[in-house]
Amino acid sequence: MDISLAVLLAGIAATAAPLILAALGETLSEKAGVINLSLDGTILLSAMTGFAIAAKYDSTLAGFTAAAGTGMLVALVLAIISIWLGQSQVAVGFALTFLCRDLAYFLGAPFARTPGPQLTASPIPMLADLPFFGPILFNHSLIVYTSFVAIPFLWWFMYHTPQGLILRCAGENPEGCWARGIRPRVVQTVYTLAGGALVGLAGAAFSLAVKPGWGQPQGCEGIGWIALALVIFGGWHPLRVAFGAYLFGFLQMLGIILQDSFPEIPAQIFQVAPFPLMIFTLVIIHLSRNVRSTTGSRLLALLSGTPPLALGRTHKQN
Amino acid sequence: MNFLPSSRLSSSLFQFLGITALATGAVCLLLFILDLSPINIAGAMAAGSFSSWLKFSQILSIWVPLLLCSCGLLFTFQAGLWNIGIEGQVVMGAIAATFLLRLPENVLPPTVTIIFSLTAACIGGGLWGIFAGVLKNRGGVNEIFGGLGLNFVAQGIILYLIFGPWKRDGIASMSGTDIFARDLWLTSPAGWRVAPAALVLAVLVFLLSWFLLNRTRFGLRIKAVGINARAAQLFHIKPERYGLMAILIGGAMAGLAGGIQVTGVYHRLIPAVSSGYGYLGLLVVMLANYKTLPVPLIAFFFAWLAAGSIQLPIMLQIDSSLSGVIQGACVLSALLVHGLRKKKGAR
Numbered sequence: 001m002d003i004s005l006a007v008l009l010a011g012i013a014a015t016a017a018p019l020i021l022a023a024l025g026e027t028l029s030e031k032a033g034v035i036n037l038s039l040d041g042t043i044l045l046s047a048m049t050g051f052a053i054a055a056k057y058d059s060t061l062a063g064f065t066a067a068a069g070t071g072m073l074v075a076l077v078l079a080i081i082s083i084w085l086g087q088s089q090v091a092v093g094f095a096l097t098f099l100c101r102d103l104a105y106f107l108g109a110p111f112a113r114t115p116g117p118q119l120t121a122s123p124i125p126m127l128a129d130l131p132f133f134g135p136i137l138f139n140h141s142l143i144v145y146t147s148f149v150a151i152p153f154l155w156w157f158m159y160h161t162p163q164g165l166i167l168r169c170a171g172e173n174p175e176g177c178w179a180r181g182i183r184p185r186v187v188q189t190v191y192t193l194a195g196g197a198l199v200g201l202a203g204a205a206f207s208l209a210v211k212p213g214w215g216q217p218q219g220c221e222g223i224g225w226i227a228l229a230l231v232i233f234g235g236w237h238p239l240r241v242a243f244g245a246y247l248f249g250f251l252q253m254l255g256i257i258l259q260d261s262f263p264e265i266p267a268q269i270f271q272v273a274p275f276p277l278m279i280f281t282l283v284i285i286h287l288s289r290n291v292r293s294t295t296g297s298r299l300l301a302l303l304s305g306t307p308p309l310a311l312g313r314t315h316k317q318n
Numbered sequence: 319m320n321f322l323p324s325s326r327l328s329s330s331l332f333q334f335l336g337i338t339a340l341a342t343g344a345v346c347l348l349l350f351i352l353d354l355s356p357i358n359i360a361g362a363m364a365a366g367s368f369s370s371w372l373k374f375s376q377i378l379s380i381w382v383p384l385l386l387c388s389c390g391l392l393f394t395f396q397a398g399l400w401n402i403g404i405e406g407q408v409v410m411g412a413i414a415a416t417f418l419l420r421l422p423e424n425v426l427p428p429t430v431t432i433i434f435s436l437t438a439a440c441i442g443g444g445l446w447g448i449f450a451g452v453l454k455n456r457g458g459v460n461e462i463f464g465g466l467g468l469n470f471v472a473q474g475i476i477l478y479l480i481f482g483p484w485k486r487d488g489i490a491s492m493s494g495t496d497i498f499a500r501d502l503w504l505t506s507p508a509g510w511r512v513a514p515a516a517l518v519l520a521v522l523v524f525l526l527s528w529f530l531l532n533r534t535r536f537g538l539r540i541k542a543v544g545i546n547a548r549a550a551q552l553f554h555i556k557p558e559r560y561g562l563m564a565i566l567i568g569g570a571m572a573g574l575a576g577g578i579q580v581t582g583v584y585h586r587l588i589p590a591v592s593s594g595y596g597y598l599g600l601l602v603v604m605l606a607n608y609k610t611l612p613v614p615l616i617a618f619f620f621a622w623l624a625a626g627s628i629q630l631p632i633m634l635q636i637d638s639s640l641s642g643v644i645q646g647a648c649v650l651s652a653l654l655v656h657g658l659r660k661k662k663g664a665r
Contacts, residue, residue: 037462077650085657090400090462091604092653098601099646105639107352216639225466232463272477275470 008253009136016249017140017147018043018205018220022227023234023241024154025198029075030231031158032191033171033184033310034083037093038074040224041100042196043203046070048108050204051214055116063117064143064204071200072193074100079189086314097224105216112215119143119209143205150198154238167191171308174315184315202227226278233281236307248278333655337605340651345644354636362633363626372509373625379512379583380595380621381614382520383408383575387599388606388613389527390571395608396531397564398544403450403465404572404596406472407443411573412580413476414442416495416587419502419580420484428501435502436519436577443573446472447565455558461565477589484587494588504582513582523571528610530567540564572596598624601649607656620645 022039029036036042046067054063074096082089119141127138137148158164166187169177174184206220207213226248234241255270346356367373387404394401401407418435426434446468453464484495504513531537540560542550547557579591602620606612627641 081650081653081657085654085661087653087657087660092650094400094402094600095604095646095649095653098597098642099650102639102642102646106637106643109637109639216637222470229463229466232460272470272474276467276474278467 006132006135008257010139011253012246012249013136013148014140014144015210015252016245017144018202018210019223019227019230019245019248020147020202020242021143021150021205022199022202022224023230023245024150024238025071025195025202026227026231027195027234027236027238027241028154028158028167028198029188029192029195030311031171031236031308032167032188033174033308033313033315034079034188034192034195035089035093035312036075036078036192036195036199037090037228038078038096038100038224039199039227040222041097041104042071042074042199043206043220043224043227044104044218045074045100046200046203047207047218047220048104048111048203048214050200051116051207052108052111054204054208055111055114058117060117060119060208063208064201067204067207068197068200071196071198071203073196075192075196075199078196079192083185083188083192083314089312089314101221104218108214108216113213116213117208118212141209143201143209146201147205151238151242158238168308171310174310174313178315188315199224199227222275226275229278232307233278244278247281248274251277329659333659336655337648337651340655341644341648344647344651348643354634358634359630359636359640362629363623366629366633367622367626372511375506375509375511377618377621377625378517380624381618382512382516382582383579383593383595384599384602384617384621385520385614386523386571386575386578387596388602388617389523390568390575391599391603392527392531392568392608392610392613393540393564393571394568395603396537396544397540397561398547399451399454399561399565400462401447401450401465401565401568402462402597402600403447403468404568404599405592405594406465406469407446407569407572408576408579408592408596409469409472409476410446411439411443411576412587412591413472413479413576414573415439415577415580416479416484419498420495428499431502432504432581435581436574439573439577439580440570441573443576444566444570447569447572448562451562451565455562473589476587476591480587480589492589494584494586497586498581502581503585504578506582513578516578516582519574519578523574524614527571531610536563572599598645601645605649605652607652 022043026036026039049070050063050067053066054060057063078089078092078096081087081092121139121141123140124138124145128134130138156164158167166177166182169180169182170184170187170191174188177184177187202223203220206223207218211219227245230241230244230248233244251274255273259270349356349359367377387408390407391401391404415435415438418431418438421431450461450464450468453459454461459467480492480495486494486496504515506513531540539550539555540563542553542555543557543560543564550557550560575595576591579593580587584591598620599617602613602616605616623641623644627638630636630638630640
């Protein structure tokens with residue numbers, strides 16, 4: 001029993017890693033006031049470039065670098081058209097979602113179902129041998145460790161550094177930023193690009209580690225939308241967003257486990273079920289905000305948060 | 319910006335040319351890098367779709383659901399809503415229509431059953447739309463995420479039905495439910511891929527949308543809510559109510575598209591019944607810059623790309639997702655050109 005719990009937790013940590021990276025990337029850009037709606041397409045496109053480059057140079061490092069670059073490139077297009085030209089962020093992001101998805105399938109067609117390198121587990125010496133915690137935390141691939149480190153780092157960066165203060169200011173009150181001599185559009189562009197890089201890493205984490213390989217479909221379709229929902233579910237706070245991502249990972253693992261116990265229910269149901277469940281949770285948390293002063297709602301209040309005030313709005317600099 | 323009508327026309331012509339040049343340039347550049355010939359591809363796509371009436375009617379069969387979805391989206395966009403839930407509305411329309419068509423021992427004449435099932439499709443899609451609207455108004459769930467969630471839920475429901483209560487005799491599979499009795503089909507004449515009744519319906523819905531949005535007080539109010547909800551409130555227009563009405567109408571049109579796919583195209587319920595036409599409709603309306611009149615033309619262009627690209631893997635060994643790349647490039651170019659114009663106007 002003890003061992004199976006450890007296996008379950010290790011499985012959640014590994015399957016949730018790309019989702020953590022994508023959701024944290026989105027948190028970073030939304031905290032700066034920019035909605036990057038293109039997540040689902042960006043993840044696919046960077047999964048494809050990551051896999052293709054890794055296969056060509058036989059190096060997963062090259063793959064991850066290329067994927068992060070792809071994510072930044074998509075974010076740059078979003079930043080130019082929405083932040084600098086004043087178009088709706090949602091509109092640009094939505095168009096990019098579909099452009100990137102089809103671009104991924106189109107450019108990736110030659111690589112479909114071809115062999116490629118794959119990130120292997122690199123257990124941390126000493127720590128990996130710990131009972132129980134060893135397999136859960138210290139026997140993973142590098143990208144899972146990255147997801148572990150990224151959570152506290154982003155929290156520390158956003159809430160305990162001067163740069164983090166500027167980042168939040170650009171998202172909450174760009175006019176105030178401007179008045180203090182900081183150019184909010186520049187700040188927003190920087191963090192949109194940084195968020196895009198994280199999303200790109202998430203894509204490569206799929207094609208090089210969690211669901212290795214490239215094909216149509218790759219298997220990570222739909223995750224981008226969940227990452228977007230997680231950012232709201234987590235109230236734009238990195239720790240809560242990460243909690244939500246692990247919850248989704250748990251639902252997915254639960255689906256795999258239950259699938260074996262209920263063979264008469266088609267597998268598709270278990271693959272789809274975590275998505276509506278996740279959304280239901282989101283709705284409940286939203287609704288509970290109106291209720292006050294009971295312990296239950298106080299608990300929920302811990303989970304909810306308010307969006308950055310200037311989210312989705314372009315600062316008009318004069 | 320107070321343009322005279324003639325300069326407005328020339329300005330939109332200029333924009334049209336700019337968007338076309340930008341999108342064509344980007345796609346051609348991509349194809350040149352991949353060492354493919356744009357002319358060969360365009361030729362193959364034209365030959366694959368314009369060479370015979372059968373092939374041309376294939377375009378029309380995509381045009382019908384795409385136009386219906388786009389018309390519905392015009393309402394929600396005008397009301398300032400992002401109805402991403404349209405995919406789920408198409409699916410629920412298809413489910414509602416299938417429900418009526420599957421009723422055993424139909425006492426009603428087949429034509430009446432078809433009319434009822436298409437009405438049910440409108441209701442199903444409309445209610446699913448209202449659901450997202452209520453979540454927004456009462457629950458504070460942004461319509462984008464409520465709609466997305468409802469899309470996943472609708473996908474779950476359709477899979478459950480196809481693998482559960484409505485499964486085929488013997489074996490449940492992704493290929494869908496049993497095929498309906500022949501007299502419950504929206505029939506197409508020999509050599510047609512599209513039911514004439516569906517074409518007529520789509521054109522009627524478009525005319526109705528144009529009339530409602532541009533010639534009635536109701537349309538004006540929806541626009542007022544979309545442009546400035548707080549100002550509209552001062553004129554005793556309730557933004558929430560008009561938002562709900564817009565999403566109800568939009569959902570009903572999307573549901574009708576789902577119903578037509580079921581009765582007229584697949585003659586059964588399949589898991590991928592929406593085929594992504596809802597999402598594609600969002601791109602159509604964005605490319606039309608949220609205006610009514612260009613919508614049928616752009617929907618036709620997108621339908622041609624979708625139909626023509628089906629031939630590409632066979633004729634040129636090129637992946638058919640190229641059509642999506644072209645569509646996306648068009649919309650992104652439009653956003654860029656409109657953005658540049660906005661920036662120029664602001665100076």
